[in-house]
Amino acid sequence: MHHNDASEARAWTRRELLGTGLIMASAAMTMPMFLQRSALALPNPASGPLPGVPEDRILVVVQLGGGNDGLNTVAPVGHDAYHSLRPAIHITPQQALMLDKRHADIGLHPALEGLKGLYDDGMLSLVQGVGYPNPNRSHFKSMDIWQTADTSGTGDGWLGRYCDSECCGYGAGESGTAPKTQGKTSYPPISIGNEAPLALQGRATKPVAFETPDLFRWTGEQIHESLVKPYAELVEREPDPNADAGSNAAFLMRTTLEAQISSDQIRKAVAARSLVDYPNSELGQQLGMIAKMIRAGLKTRVYYATMGGFDTHAGQGGANGRHANLLRQFGAAMRAFYADLKQQGNADRVLAMSFSEFGRRAAQNASGGTDHGTAAPMFLFGPMVNAGVMNPHPSLTDLDSGDLKYTVDFRTVYAAILENWMKADSTLVLEQRYKPAPVIRKA
Amino acid sequence: MQGTTAEPIPSTLDRIRDQDFGYHEARHLLWRAGFGGTPRQIETLASWGPEKAVDHLIEVERVPYDKPDPNEFDPDIMRPPTAAEQAEAQMARRQRDEDSLARLRLLRQQRQRQDRRQMADIQRWWLERMIETPRPLEEKMTLFWHGLFATSYRTIENSYHMYQQNQFYRSHAIGSYKDLLFGLIRDPAMLAYLDNDDSRVGHPNENLAREIMELFSLGVGNYSERDIKEGARALTGYTFVDDEFSFNEKNHDKGSKSILGTRGNLNGEGFVGAILRQKACAEYIAARLYDEFALHMHALAPEDEPAVRRVTARLAGELRDADYNVRPVLRTLFLSKHFYHPRVVNNRIKSPAELVIGAVRSLNTPVRDMGVLLQAMDLMGQSLFYPPSVKGWLGGRTWINTSTIFVRQNLMNFLLTGKLPVGYDSAAREEKYDPTALLEPLAETDPAAARDPARVVDYLLRFTLGHPQEQAQGVLTEFVADHGNTIKPDVITGMLLLVAAMPEYQLC
Numbered sequence: 016m017h018h019n020d021a022s023e024a025r026a027w028t029r030r031e032l033l034g035t036g037l038i039m040a041s042a043a044m045t046m047p048m049f050l051q052r053s054a055l056a057l058p059n060p061a062s063g064p065l066p067g068v069p070e071d072r073i074l075v076v077v078q079l080g081g082g083n084d085g086l087n088t089v090a091p092v093g094h095d096a097y098h099s100l101r102p103a104i105h106i107t108p109q110q111a112l113m114l115d116k117r118h119a120d121i122g123l124h125p126a127l128e129g130l131k132g133l134y135d136d137g138m139l140s141l142v143q144g145v146g147y148p149n150p151n152r153s154h155f156k157s158m159d160i161w162q163t164a165d166t167s168g169t170g171d172g173w174l175g176r177y178c179d180s181e182c183c184g185y186g187a188g189e190s191g192t193a194p195k196t197q198g199k200t201s202y203p204p205i206s207i208g209n210e211a212p213l214a215l216q217g218r219a220t221k222p223v224a225f226e227t228p229d230l231f232r233w234t235g236e237q238i239h240e241s242l243v244k245p246y247a248e249l250v251e252r253e254p255d256p257n258a259d260a261g262s263n264a265a266f267l268m269r270t271t272l273e274a275q276i277s278s279d280q281i282r283k284a285v286a287a288r289s290l291v292d293y294p295n296s297e298l299g300q301q302l303g304m305i306a307k308m309i310r311a312g313l314k315t316r317v318y319y320a321t322m323g324g325f326d327t328h329a330g331q332g333g334a335n336g337r338h339a340n341l342l343r344q345f346g347a348a349m350r351a352f353y354a355d356l357k358q359q360g361n362a363d364r365v366l367a368m369s370f371s372e373f374g375r376r377a378a379q380n381a382s383g384g385t386d387h388g389t390a391a392p393m394f395l396f397g398p399m400v401n402a403g404v405m406n407p408h409p410s411l412t413d414l415d416s417g418d419l420k421y422t423v424d425f426r427t428v429y430a431a432i433l434e435n436w437m438k439a440d441s442t443l444v445l446e447q448r449y450k451p452a453p454v455i456r457k458a
Numbered sequence: 459m460q461g462t463t464a465e466p467i468p469s470t471l472d473r474i475r476d477q478d479f480g481y482h483e484a485r486h487l488l489w490r491a492g493f494g495g496t497p498r499q500i501e502t503l504a505s506w507g508p509e510k511a512v513d514h515l516i517e518v519e520r521v522p523y524d525k526p527d528p529n530e531f532d533p534d535i536m537r538p539p540t541a542a543e544q545a546e547a548q549m550a551r552r553q554r555d556e557d558s559l560a561r562l563r564l565l566r567q568q569r570q571r572q573d574r575r576q577m578a579d580i581q582r583w584w585l586e587r588m589i590e591t592p593r594p595l596e597e598k599m600t601l602f603w604h605g606l607f608a609t610s611y612r613t614i615e616n617s618y619h620m621y622q623q624n625q626f627y628r629s630h631a632i633g634s635y636k637d638l639l640f641g642l643i644r645d646p647a648m649l650a651y652l653d654n655d656d657s658r659v660g661h662p663n664e665n666l667a668r669e670i671m672e673l674f675s676l677g678v679g680n681y682s683e684r685d686i687k688e689g690a691r692a693l694t695g696y697t698f699v700d701d702e703f704s705f706n707e708k709n710h711d712k713g714s715k716s717i718l719g720t721r722g723n724l725n726g727e728g729f730v731g732a733i734l735r736q737k738a739c740a741e742y743i744a745a746r747l748y749d750e751f752a753l754h755m756h757a758l759a760p761e762d763e764p765a766v767r768r769v770t771a772r773l774a775g776e777l778r779d780a781d782y783n784v785r786p787v788l789r790t791l792f793l794s795k796h797f798y799h800p801r802v803v804n805n806r807i808k809s810p811a812e813l814v815i816g817a818v819r820s821l822n823t824p825v826r827d828m829g830v831l832l833q834a835m836d837l838m839g840q841s842l843f844y845p846p847s848v849k850g851w852l853g854g855r856t857w858i859n860t861s862t863i864f865v866r867q868n869l870m871n872f873l874l875t876g877k878l879p880v881g882y883d884s885a886a887r888e889e890k891y892d893p894t895a896l897l898e899p900l901a902e903t904d905p906a907a908a909r910d911p912a913r914v915v916d917y918l919l920r921f922t923l924g925h926p927q928e929q930a931q932g933v934l935t936e937f938v939a940d941h942g943n944t945i946k947p948d949v950i951t952g953m954l955l956l957v958a959a960m961p962e963y964q965l966c
Contacts, residue, residue, distance in 0.1 A: 211859040225861030267961035274860035381661035
């Protein structure tokens with residue numbers, strides 16, 4: 016059955032269109048009709064999954080905002096310098112949760128029991144000393160650098176480019192070349208929260224973002240039924256062909272339409288009950304929602320969760336206190352998330368990655384806190400990771416004006432995720448060749 | 459933007475001619491220099507001509523309005539402990555007196571709860587003031603400074619300091635940027651937010667110096683890491699005691715510093731002075747003002763960019779010539795042909811504040827429930843006194859995503875009908891919105907027009923969207939036809955619900 020004819024496409028109702036799934040882009044689409052056609056094209060087996068590409072693999076990104084103190088997250092308790100740099104806030108060897116015997120110089124913060132549990136289950140990979148050259152200590156700039164995978168911090172988001180590459184073949188951000196592979200479908204990434212992170216913004220890709228699913232719909236249809244039809248006509252209209260596709264008006268029109276289409280599906284998914292109890296933290300609730308969407312079989316392949324508060328300039332505490340509370344929330348939420356996925360039978364499909372825009376200075380400051388620093392550890396989660404400690408801790412005696420020197424470029428971790436997990440062309444997405452870090456187990 | 463225009467966007471600040479200033483221009487001015495206006499306000503400004511209209515908005519002192527009362531809120535909820543209280547706490551700690559310690563902890567928690575409640579009251583107070591003020595530009599500029607010199611209650615947890623800072627920004631709202639920058643390094647909320655309160659010689663905290671240069675005055679690329687380190691030294695000892703600035707001389711670094719080419723034993727004022735001497739400072743502030751009132755600087759169409767760069771450079775020159783007084787700069791901008799060009803008009807994405815306050819002020823809807831309005835603003839990404847970071851609100855397209863678009867549409871449904879995402883506002887029945895006043899100016903010129911569906915649709919679209927959008931004209935005319943083809947209050951409200959759900963309603 017073919018649905019290429021425009022007149023036939025119009026005969027489809029909006030309800031049916033929604034039933035075909037949360038489809039966004041197959042080509043750089045700006046027109047609602049485009050959207051309808053790509054949605055209609057879905058049941059056609061010819062445009063289904065390409066052979067050998069695992070369409071069901073998922074990535075969940077957990078952003079720790081504010082600059083998480085890496086040195087008290089994975090504490091180098093076996094290094095004398097660590098204790099002298101941080102007399103008031105250090106973790107003692109007795110307090111730390113020790114990991115691998117071959118890496119007896121480090122241990123997890125005692126509040127990270129959740130992560131220790133995942134580690135013991137072989138679902139945690141720890142990469143130490145992750146950073147990039149000429150580190151920037153501005154929150155915003157460094158966050159932009161991590162999110163764009165570009166040390167200038169400009170351009171599209173790295174996962175936006177990934178989704179672009181799946182649907183449209185773009186690889187070079189705003190200045191990119193014309194689409195080379197068309198016709199594949201790509202589902203927009205979903206971010207929990209009222210901000211849509213730069214990492215998920217591509218040229219054709221715009222993320223779906225929401226904080227609470229009940230607000231994710233138009234309430235006018237409950238005011239008066241006579242509003243329903245004119246509303247649909249005004250919101251699902253085609254943009255003026257003479258209008259500038261890059262204008263704010265065209266942008267608003269696209270976003271409004273995308274919102275209509277994603278609304279029904281997501282609300283239905285999130286209305287279900289979680290299989291496990293999640294901690295009542297912001298991150299716990301976010302990951303709980305993501306797990307429900309995965310369980311409902313949404314075709315989304317990239318999810319994004321955010322936790323803030325890591326900018327601990329003053330009174331961050333050691334084994335207890337402000338930073339400890341943040342880490343406890345983080346670890347407990349991750350643990351619950353994988354327990355849920357396991358019960359669903361979906362754990363094997365879901366890789367998670369956590370990062371922060373930078374670590375903090377090696378020495379504590381006068382306010383019992385730490386200032387903006389550089390390299391820090393990164394965690395990868397899931398049964399597919401190369402479990403364990405990947406590399407040695409960076410030196411605490413060979414510092415660069417008080418900061419750790421990075422030993423792993425974060426883009427090698429991205430390359431591994433893209434290439435070894437998502438099976439994408441990492442050079443196209445990252446616009447440069449990075450040798451994938453050995454964080455994903457060979458299948 | 460509707461179609462193309464023959465004339466390209468001007469790269470000068472040449473004045474708009476009196477005869478080119480009509481309903482369309484007055485509507486634009488009211489949205490940008492305020493929070494929109496009713497049809498009658500638009501017509502009044504249009505009849506005054508550009509000069510008088512701009513003066514009315516900008517010379518706010520000529521419009522009588524009460525100053526906020528410093529005693530409106532309790533300054534003592536988070537006051538520092540007295541000597542006696544400190545001694546008591548110390549004693550309890552020393553004696554391991556668990557009962558006393560628990561009691562003191564409880565007292566502290568109670569005060570924190572009370573302070574959070576007061577912060578919510580202050581949010582309401584400000585939103586109400588923005589809705590009611592006869593000086594909209596004063597509040598809009600106060601909000602602009604709050605976004606530029608962003609400070610969040612979440613970090614400082616002292617509502618009275620946030621209130622004080624708000625008064626400080628308002629007192630210089632359309633005044634001197636220079637006074638603001640000098641005042642900033644003495645503002646308790648800012649000193650606490652950027653951790654300068656215990657920065658001291660030998661252990662300078664760089665946060666305040668960095669953010670002042672990066673975000674409040676110069677922008678990235680116009681200073682070095684060394685300038686930050688030296689600036690942080692100049693700011694050591696700048697702290698506060700209770701609600702007042704305090705210079706702690708013993709903690710101040712009295713050594714020689716070199717900041718942006720200025721050398722000497724510089725203190726905080728010396729640091730600010732060195733910044734103000736930079737050409738980049740006026741350029742940065744002029745660009746931020748342009749971004750707020752004209753076009754988003756980060757989303758310029760490539761073809762507009764050269765003209766906009768020249769215009770912001772001229773504004774920067776004017777700001778320098780006026781010794782950083784922003785009033786003449788805004789006046790020049792609001793009177794320029796550039797400001798009224800079709801590429802500028804209706805091409806700004808309304809901030810949540812502009813959407814909410816603008817809807818109440820221009821459509822004259824009931825306020826209904828201040829708590830709901832504040833909650834909706836939070837979901838749209840703009841919680842007053844809680845900017846997401848020291849960078850403030852990024853604005854422009856970052857306001858819009860698939861979730862905020864629904865919140866925006868539904869907030870309009872709430873204002874117009876009392877409809878909440880779940881159920882209705884209990885007071886909705888008593889507070890029925892009366893939209894008929896919107897049509898009065900039309901009826902006065904031509905009573906027949908106010909009964910003619912086509913004329914009413916055209917009039918409402920020009921008022922709400924700034925132009926008679928073609929498809930909307932068709933859809934709304936049909937909507938009226940389906941309701942007996944008569945203009946009744948409920949039909950007008952229905953039309954407004956539909957227009958407010960349109961993507962274009964998010965623009966001003």
